[in-house]
Amino acid sequence: MTDLPGYPSRRGFLKVSAAGLALSGVALDAKAQDAQPPVPLDRYEPEYLTADEWAFVMAATARLIPSEGDGPGAIEARVPVFIDLQLAGDYGTADDWYMVGPHDAEAAPDRGWQTPLTPAGLYREAIPAFDAWCAETHGAAFAALDGQAQDAALTALQKGEVPLAPELSPFFATLLANTKEGYFADPMYGGNHGMQSWVYIGFPGARAAFREWPERHNVKYPLGPVSIKGERA
Amino acid sequence: MARQDKKRDVVIVGLGWTGSIAGIELAREGLDILALERGHDQATVPDFKYPNQIDELKYGVRLKMMQKPSRQTVTVRRSGDETALPYRSLGSFLPGNGVGGAGTHWNGLNWRPQPEELRLRSYVAENWGEEIIPEGMNLGDYPVSYDELEPFFTHFEKVAGISGKAGNLKGEIREGGNPFEGWRSEEFPMPPLPTTYDSSKFRDACLAAGYHPFQASAGIASTAYVNPYGMQMGPCNFCGFCERYGCYQYSKSSPQTAILDALKRMPNFEYRTESEVLRVELAEDGKTATGVTYWDEAAQEEVFQPADIVILSSFSLNNVHLMLLSGLGEAYDPLTGTGTLGKNYAYQMNGGVSLFFEDAEFNPFVGHGANGVCIDDFSVNQNDFGALGFIGGSYWRSGTFNGQPIRSMPLPKGTPSWGAGWKEGIGKWYGHAMSIGSHGSHMAYANNHLDLDPTYTDRHGRPLMRMTFNWQDNDLKMNQYQKSRMEPLAASMNPDVMQSSFKGIGAQYDVRPYQTTHNTGGHIMSETAREGAVNRYCQTWKAHNVFAMGAGNFVQNTQYNPTGLVGGLAYWTVQAIRTQYLSNPRPLV
Ligand SMILES: Cc1cc2nc3c(=O)[nH]c(=O)nc-3n(C[C@H](O)[C@H](O)[C@H](O)COP(=O)(O)OP(=O)(O)OC[C@H]3O[C@@H](n4cnc5c(N)ncnc54)[C@H](O)[C@@H]3O)c2cc1C
Numbered sequence A: 001m002t003d004l005p006g007y008p009s010r011r012g013f014l015k016v017s018a019a020g021l022a023l024s025g026v027a028l029d030a031k032a033q034d035a036q037p038p039v040p041l042d043r044y045e046p047e048y049l050t051a052d053e054w055a056f057v058m059a060a061t062a063r064l065i066p067s068e069g070d071g072p073g074a075i076e077a078r079v080p081v082f083i084d085l086q087l088a089g090d091y092g093t094a095d096d097w098y099m100v101g102p103h104d105a106e107a108a109p110d111r112g113w114q115t116p117l118t119p120a121g122l123y124r125e126a127i128p129a130f131d132a133w134c135a136e137t138h139g140a141a142f143a144a145l146d147g148q149a150q151d152a153a154l155t156a157l158q159k160g161e162v163p164l165a166p167e168l169s170p171f172f173a174t175l176l177a178n179t180k181e182g183y184f185a186d187p188m189y190g191g192n193h194g195m196q197s198w199v200y201i202g203f204p205g206a207r208a209a210f211r212e213w214p215e216r217h218n219v220k221y222p223l224g225p226v227s228i229k230g231e232r233a
Numbered sequence B: 001m002a003r004q005d006k007k008r009d010v011v012i013v014g015l016g017w018t019g020s021i022a023g024i025e026l027a028r029e030g031l032d033i034l035a036l037e038r039g040h041d042q043a044t045v046p047d048f049k050y051p052n053q054i055d056e057l058k059y060g061v062r063l064k065m066m067q068k069p070s071r072q073t074v075t076v077r078r079s080g081d082e083t084a085l086p087y088r089s090l091g092s093f094l095p096g097n098g099v100g101g102a103g104t105h106w107n108g109l110n111w112r113p114q115p116e117e118l119r120l121r122s123y124v125a126e127n128w129g130e131e132i133i134p135e136g137m138n139l140g141d142y143p144v145s146y147d148e149l150e151p152f153f154t155h156f157e158k159v160a161g162i163s164g165k166a167g168n169l170k171g172e173i174r175e176g177g178n179p180f181e182g183w184r185s186e187e188f189p190m191p192p193l194p195t196t197y198d199s200s201k202f203r204d205a206c207l208a209a210g211y212h213p214f215q216a217s218a219g220i221a222s223t224a225y226v227n228p229y230g231m232q233m234g235p236c237n238f239c240g241f242c243e244r245y246g247c248y249q250y251s252k253s254s255p256q257t258a259i260l261d262a263l264k265r266m267p268n269f270e271y272r273t274e275s276e277v278l279r280v281e282l283a284e285d286g287k288t289a290t291g292v293t294y295w296d297e298a299a300q301e302e303v304f305q306p307a308d309i310v311i312l313s314s315f316s317l318n319n320v321h322l323m324l325l326s327g328l329g330e331a332y333d334p335l336t337g338t339g340t341l342g343k344n345y346a347y348q349m350n351g352g353v354s355l356f357f358e359d360a361e362f363n364p365f366v367g368h369g370a371n372g373v374c375i376d377d378f379s380v381n382q383n384d385f386g387a388l389g390f391i392g393g394s395y396w397r398s399g400t401f402n403g404q405p406i407r408s409m410p411l412p413k414g415t416p417s418w419g420a421g422w423k424e425g426i427g428k429w430y431g432h433a434m435s436i437g438s439h440g441s442h443m444a445y446a447n448n449h450l451d452l453d454p455t456y457t458d459r460h461g462r463p464l465m466r467m468t469f470n471w472q473d474n475d476l477k478m479n480q481y482q483k484s485r486m487e488p489l490a491a492s493m494n495p496d497v498m499q500s501s502f503k504g505i506g507a508q509y510d511v512r513p514y515q516t517t518h519n520t521g522g523h524i525m526s527e528t529a530r531e532g533a534v535n536r537y538c539q540t541w542k543a544h545n546v547f548a549m550g551a552g553n554f555v556q557n558t559q560y561n562p563t564g565l566v567g568g569l570a571y572w573t574v575q576a577i578r579t580q581y582l583s584n585p586r587p588l589v
């Protein structure tokens, strides 16, 4: 292709971009590692969640991905921060979704999201309803229960055994999905702190350049992850 | 009162794969062209650049490149007895949005149909008799043959930059290619891509079983390449952020890498973004279109754009919606069989097996959208429909394409979905699983169709389109047959654990999990105006200056990903416009 005068050369760009990529694994800064540690979760000021909701999200995610055993738990990964920020943003308000009525909240789950509530609205209404059920059945709000009772309550919620209004039926699936998103998403969204979740499973994050790797069969990729902002772990 | 702009020779509705093809080919004829794209502008630089694109949450999960249901969606019901409900958040299929359309974030699996698939009704009748066609199946022949389309498939593959190996070169069967494919006049533009570990294990098992493995043909560059428009591609580096992402390094075949930079330099071509076409306007006699009306987002007003030729290239579902709203044909009625718009909506019937090997290292993040080794041993032209009791077939593929952990975390059945057991499971199994997929045909049926919804409207007050769709026994039987053949092959690979997921008889369409964006039919090609919405040149029977591009033209879906046929048909249509229509505008059939 002949490059047109006055236009940036595509050929030139290809060279530059290939070089940039070759460096991406090593040259990106390590600044993030020297950065201030983030505010501890007990002093975090939520953008969207109320204090009670925050307590619930802390407690629930800690059971969904517990800290015990190998690998970080949701708390070490700062999943509650992720959830708070997502609910405060355009996911929380379902900006991209078709939210026009009429709504048939009783539709079977395989008909997709049919509640009139946005994700943020769903957390707002479901948490007190579920807490009330926990109080009635287990004697305290969810966050105040012991781990075993919390697991039992979450299991009942997952199985649809907690009698909730039909508009709240997607709550467990949404909470679980958001928890895993926060565990594995790039750390710039507030969770996956220090890329610990990626380190744990062996996912290299935003490296995204494996030109010599397809034919290295049955050899484990050796490098740790990088994040979009250039942190390394 | 709508604003009216200066008349153009051609107005193009939607600037994805087919709109770009129409744009460049008609611009080369010297025509004055305006393309209207409802979404945003986007180009490799700066929009897809590293590392911003390597963001699973934003693009893979929150789907920021896709159509926003708040702007445009459909309603879905499984049968005439159900009330259709809106497809409020995306799941099963993900129509593209913005310049490049779904062509920017597709996987790049590029297939031609088998010749038999384009004359399937005749093929069935000749070999088994029409009596094996189940009641309610609208089985048809395409009104154009493989031989006629072959040069156009070849041309699209050169433009798109496809890597692969010919299995049938002018009738000669070639080692290492697909022996069951239709004939090719030329070898692929680029050689096949390298084979990852999972693919090579699958290949070995297939060879041992006497099957015929070949590397998937991929819209992914394996070498440096320059296409017929002078556009350059560089070899893919298996970044693993391919499907649902724009390629950051000119390796994935897309309107951006293959066409748009060349097209944008042509002075007689202009495109406008944030310009959503609302309807095609018909002349008083209803025999031609006068142009289109669109919503200019920046000016917040409706604009009438007059044009001599209208190209509908807004993706199958959007094309059908616009045609229904504009009266470009009569809506199909499944009870009487009359009308054509919305007829023969079809999809894809897929299944697969996951295999877990505790000690194997698959590095699932090393891959590209069209990675893999395939077989066609159980494809349409290999199956004995009479003996098997269904019409159809599938291709199988195994290859890493996405190790992104939010969405790709296969775990053995019985692993808890949360808690300590889940955490242990992800630590143990991530990177140690592979899969084999079956990608199967989907026939057309009287009761799977598209029309306008009686209840729900969009932000312009237009009725949403309603999709009536469910899985049908014929295709489910085909799927179960693939399962019965795939499981023994998978078992021969000696995984520690394996598990299948194939829909069976009685399966209901579930709009939540992603399946494919291979939504086909709805404005199908036909021999006569009674049977379909467009003729063999994809010219609408209703208005001779309106041409419809894309998979909406498919009579029934093939077993393959659609874009090879979509691209071939687009070049076939522009050829007809150039050589037959421009000099004498008229119905070409
Ligand atoms: C995630 C994903 C993976 C895929 N993988 C494969 C694959 O591996 N192999 C394969 O063969 N196919 C694949 N496909 C399908 C492939 O992308 C499509 O077949 C192809 O892009 C269709 O081309 P098109 O021109 O018809 O539509 P598109 O390329 O989608 O372009 C349509 C354009 O029209 C615009 N538009 C829509 N309505 C309007 C309107 N009213 N006014 C103005 N503009 C409008 C849209 O915004 C869009 O830009 C995949 C699709 C998706 C979503």
Ligand code: SF4
Residues within 6 Å of the ligand: B220, B221, B236, B237, B238, B239, B240, B241, B242, B243, B245, B246, B247, B248, B249, B250, B251, B252, B253, B367, B368, B369
């Ligand atoms: S896998 Fe290859 S073609 Fe796909 S986006 Fe990455 S570099 Fe581009």
